[in-house]
Amino acid sequence: MLKDWNRLEQPSKEEMEQRLKKARARLEQQQILMKEKKLPVLVLLEGWGAAGKGSVLGKIIKNIDxxxxxxxxxxxxxxxxxxxPFLYRHFVKIPEAGKFVFMDSGWMSEVTREKLRGELSEQEYKKKIESIKRFERQLTDNGYLLMKFFFQIDEKEQKKRLDKLADDKNTSxxxxEHDVWQNKHYDKCMDVYEQYLCDTNQSSAPWYLVDAKDKKWAQLQILETLVQGIDTALQNSTLAVPLLQNAFPLKPIEKLADVALDKTLTEEEYDTLxxxxxxxxxxxxxELYRKKIPVIIAYEGWDAAGKGGNIKRITEALDPRGYEVHPIASPEPHEKARHYLWRFWNRLPKTGHVAIFDRTWYGRVMVERLEGFCSENDWQRAYVEINEFEKELADWNAVIVKFWVQIDKDTQLARFKERENxxxxxxxxxxxxxxxxEKWDLYEEAVNEMLQKTNTAYAPWHILESNDKKYARIKALKTVIEAIEKKME
Amino acid sequence: MLKDWNRLEQPSKEEMEQRLKKARARLEQQQILMKEKKLPVLVLLEGWGAAGKGSVLGKIIKNIDxxxxxxxxxxxxxxxxxxxPFLYRHFVKIPEAGKFVFMDSGWMSEVTREKLRGELSEQEYKKKIESIKRFERQLTDNGYLLMKFFFQIDEKEQKKRLDKLADDKNTSxxxxEHDVWQNKHYDKCMDVYEQYLCDTNQSSAPWYLVDAKDKKWAQLQILETLVQGIDTALQNSTLAVPLLQNAFPLKPIEKLADVALDKTLTEEEYDTLxxxxxxxxxxxxxELYRKKIPVIIAYEGWDAAGKGGNIKRITEALDPRGYEVHPIASPEPHEKARHYLWRFWNRLPKTGHVAIFDRTWYGRVMVERLEGFCSENDWQRAYVEINEFEKELADWNAVIVKFWVQIDKDTQLARFKERENxxxxxxxxxxxxxxxxEKWDLYEEAVNEMLQKTNTAYAPWHILESNDKKYARIKALKTVIEAIEKKME
Known part of the structure; x- marks a missing residue:
């Protein structure tokens, strides 16, 4: 892309001023329309060191409240x-609905820098490219506008600018160090950037190369492209998105109706186990702590199925300094204003720590589906998006255990009554x-679909037969232990 | 305190079991009452390395959902x-209403460690003690229960435990390093801890020394003290708190009615300046960035006074990578559930960065006061609390600039109408x-009181006469520049 790129001819000064004025005025109007249509816009500025990302950025945001x-x-x-996980710090920074985030360098810089330093094998690089493509698609599929700019200057120009900056104590x-290194290895860097740009040039989030030799011209290229992108996105904001095939290894899993709920343990068996x-x-x-392995335990299940007591039997065995339980209720405004997985990315554990989710991201395909909190296209797309999310976690070497805590309808009624009394x-x-x-049957249908579509080899579901809570607790402990032991091997 | 401490006699095993059972049952009941009464409880566990804080903590939380x-x-x-600022990382971790936070070590460890390492002069130490006392009082005054425990073991016992931990690869x-150092310098540490405990033993947040040689006995001491503390707090939850005298250096400031609003600038003067x-x-x-000086600019003012445009003239001059504007709207649920300053602590800049607040913590003594969102005791207490907050920022070497953007009532009406049209x-x-x-007069009264009571020497107010927006913008820029230059000297 970079190497055989057809630059636009730089317009005359006069024409530039005119076009700048027009683009700025349009951007000012667009910010209100974005607010009304709740369009989030993520603008990624990448490029060579000293290419002028910061100063162009300064000019652009002048037009925005x-x-x-x-x-x-x-x-x-x-x-x-x-x-x-490596996308974490980028994901948690995504904009709220109706707002901009401008990122000065981002995941491209991170990955290409690692590649240039020889920290990534070819296979690791490819894996990261896959992750990035998924991440970008997840944003655009969920209504984000993602605009990616690469600021291009040539070797000489970069050298000139770096020297100038270094000469002044207020700008040195x-x-x-990376900038200097980059200039000294310009051709090598060029190859890596070229490769990266090609690898991640998707139609839903294409790259725009910016001729950055002249700052005003750079500003104009970005403004015009941005304004055009926003106009397109504003027109499209209610469009549905193609559903992707589920390309992850799925394992068969039984339907809830077929789960045998007569399994029990005696008090003695329970206490011993x-x-x-x-x-x-x-x-x-x-051991986990020492080996820095993260663990994610996800609980879903019927109301009154015994999730709370089950979780407690797990946490009782854990060092309180090394785990966190995240009770998931309906999202707060700042959470609702972002990608539905945002609040879960935000709650991921550090390596060596355990995060337990009491209800999870599967709310998307259960309560949000059934209560109409998202569109059909949204929840149908979510199976793959969730598999992708968990793939990121698995690739980060996390132990992932997902529980469905199952009871029958009569047991729920008995427990509801007991709670009331x-x-x-x-x-x-x-x-x-x-x-x-009252919606039991609809939920059962949704849960069955969810279990079938997200029972991946790397993040399988485990059904806990919880008519007898003791049985379910022991099974949960055993499952968690086995999953950790397997990872340790 | 530590040195002449009257230890309780350890009860018999049988008695301990009985009392533990009783305290645990009470704690289980209390968690529901805390939820109902929205009582937040912060439990701070301090003490010697290897004194068993973690394992006792593990036992206590078993009784809590x-x-x-x-x-x-x-x-x-x-x-x-x-x-x-040094309290930042502690302040942002305070619990939500109705919930516990257990802190395994906290501000005591931090300050005593610094003192032991010789990183604090006597004067710096005293300043930190003052900050800590204010912080703790601000929590308890705002309805937090703060329980502080110090785990005591003697030198030999500590040595024994450290050796045992070091011998096992899973616990080593x-x-x-600090634990080992502590044991080698036990007496020196003892002196510093003794001093700290005395310095911070306030009636609203007293210290409880825990005899930690026996784990079960330590657990019982904490549980019983905690349960008693919560019971007391539950009874008191609607009590008002004594108002403190404003002990900060205040400067006189004119009343809004006396502000001359006829100041103007011509277009030419404005453009040049x-x-x-x-x-x-x-x-x-x-320069700020290089010298790592943080800047906080706070905007308050009438609706349509021109805050937005004023802020823009400041930010236009700043590198977009070094500042953030925080528009402050009504708090989200997780913010409302905490100390009213929490969301501002959370938005503090890093050193070398600029944070601009479009509306601020002064909402407490304006909108919250006038709309009845807090009690009279709450907003009356807030003047001192806010002066204390800003003192922390000043002590952290921040440049603090507070603007009141002033217009008259007719100008507001004209601007409202223009906006509508x-x-x-x-x-x-x-x-x-x-x-x-419609509440202009009530607001004016509240603003006058606020200006009088919070116009401190270290964080003064500046009134921006904004009937002519151009005049106000130039004055704001000039004021910010002067404040920064003064700090640079």
Whole structure:
């Protein structure tokens, strides 16, 4: 792309001024339309060091109300960020509906820098490219406009600019070691950038190369492209998106109706096994910490199925400094204004830590589907998106355990009644629980579809037969232990 | 305290079991009452390395539903945290209403460690003690229960435990360099801890020393103290708190009615000065970055006074990678559930960066006061609390500039009407603006009181006469420049 790129001819100064004026005025109008249509816009500025990303960015945001944009500067990952999946720090910065985020460098810089430093094997590089393509598609499929710009300057021009910056004590800090290295290895870098741009040039999120030798001309190229992109997106905002085939290895799983719920344990069996498994899990937690392996345990299940008590039997065995339980309720406004997976990305554990989700991202294909909180296209697309999300976690070497806590309808009724009749438990039962119960059959259908479509080899579901809570707790402990042991091997 | 501490006699095993059972049952009941009464509880666990904080913590949280607590492990500050005021990382971890946070080590560890390493002069230490006392009082005054425990073991016991941990590869990572150092310098540490405990033993947040030689006994001491503390707090939850005298250096400031609003600038004067000041501010931004000085600019003012346009003239001069504008609307649920300053602590800049607040923490003594969103005791207390907050920022060496953007009532009316009649501006005017306008006199009274009570020497107010927006913008730029230059000297 970069190598045989057809540059546009730079217009006359006069023409530039005219066109700039027009584009700026349009951008000012667009910010209001974006707000109305709730369009989130992520603008990624990549390119050579000293190509002028910062100063062009400064000019562009002048036309936007500060309430409607944020700027994110993506330096090298911090120690904390390095302990999360590599897309984490980018994903958590995505804009809210109706707003801009401008990113000064992003995932391209990160991956190409690693490649240039020889930190990535060809296979690892390819894996990251796959992750990036999925990430970008997940954004655009979910209504984000993603605009990617690459600022191009030639070797000489870069050298000239770096020298100038380095000469002034107030700007010399802007010249990073990497910038200098880049200039010295310009051709090598060019090859890697060229490759990356080709690898990630998708129709839903294409690259725009910017001739950055002249700052005003660079500004105009970006403004015009941006304004055009926003206009297109504003027209499209209600379009549905093609559903992708589920290309992940799926395993068969039984339907809820076929789950045998008569499994039980005696008190004695329970006490013995509980003791034994909790002891084992405690040991494994220490090992996990030492080996820096992250663990994600996801709980879904019927109301009153016994998720809370089940989770407790797991956490009792864990060092309180090394795990967190995330109860998931309906999203808060700032969460609702973003990609539905955003709040889960935000809650991922560090390596060596355990995160337990009490309800999860599967809300998308259950409550959000059934209550109409998202469109049919949205929830149908979500199976693949969720498989992709979990693939990121698996590739990050996480242990992933997903539980469906199963009871039958009569058992639920008995437990609801017991909750209502026990003062200390009354807070656990709400009108919503009763309303959900009325939709049991619809939920069962949705759950069955969910289990079939997301039972991947790398993140399988485990059904916990929880008519007997003791049985379910022991099975959960055993499942978690086995999953961790398997990863340790 | 530690040195002449009267230990309780350890009860018999049998008695302990009985009392543990009782305390655990009470804690289980209390979590529901806390939820109902929206009581937030922060439990701070401090003490010697290997004193067993983690394992006792593990036992205590077994009695609490995972939805109702979080555990925060406070290691050494990260690089990012080190670029914020020292209380930042603690403040952002405070619990939500109705929930627990258990902190495994906290601000005591941090300050005593610094003191032991010789990183703090006597004066710096005293300043930190003052900050801590204010922080703790601000929590308890705002309805938080703060329980502080110190785990005590003697030198020999510590040595024994550290050796045992170090011997096992699965636990050796738990022994930090600091633990070993602490044991080797036990007496010196004892002196520093003793001093700290005395310095921070306030009646609203007293210290509880825990005899930690026996784990079960330690657990019982904590459980019983905690349960008692929660019971007391549950009874008190609607009590008002004594108002403190404003002990900060206040400067006189004129009343809004006396502000001369006839100041204007011609277009030519404006253009020349805008150019000149923006250029200067741009230079200073580079210097700020280099010298790692944080800047906080706070905007308050009447609706339609011209805050937005004023802010824009500041940000136009700044490098977009070094500032952030925070528009402050009504708090989201997770923000409302915490101390009212929490969301501002969360938005503090890093050193070397600029944060601009479009509306601020002064909402407490304006909209929250007038709309009854907090009690009278709450907003009356807030003047001192806010002065304290800003003192923390000043002590952190921040440049603090606070603007009140002033217009008269007729000018507001004219601008409201213009907004309504201009399609691109219509989004800026809401029914709420009209409702607020009806309360102009009440607001004016509140603003006058606010200006008088919070015009501190270290964080003074500046009134921007904004009937002529051009005049106000130039004055804002000039004021920011002068404040930064003064700090640079």
């Amino acid at each position: 500060p309430r409607f944009f944020k700027v994110a500067v993506m330096d090298e990952p911090t120690e904390e960020e390095a302990r999360k 800090w802007r010249v990073s 509980l003791n034994q498994y909790q002891k084992r899990l405690r040991e494994l937690h220490n 026990t003062p200390e438990k009354r807070w656990k039962i709400t009108d919503e629980d009763w309303r959900n119960r | 995972p939805r109702f607590f979080k555990v925060a492990v406070m290691d050494e500050p990260t690089e990012e945290e080190a670029r914020k 990572w738990r022994v930090s 805008l150019n000149q000041y923006q250029k200067r501010l741009r230079e200073l931004h580079n 201009t399609p691109e501006k219509r989004w800026k005017i809401t029914d709420e603006d009209w409702r607020n306008r």
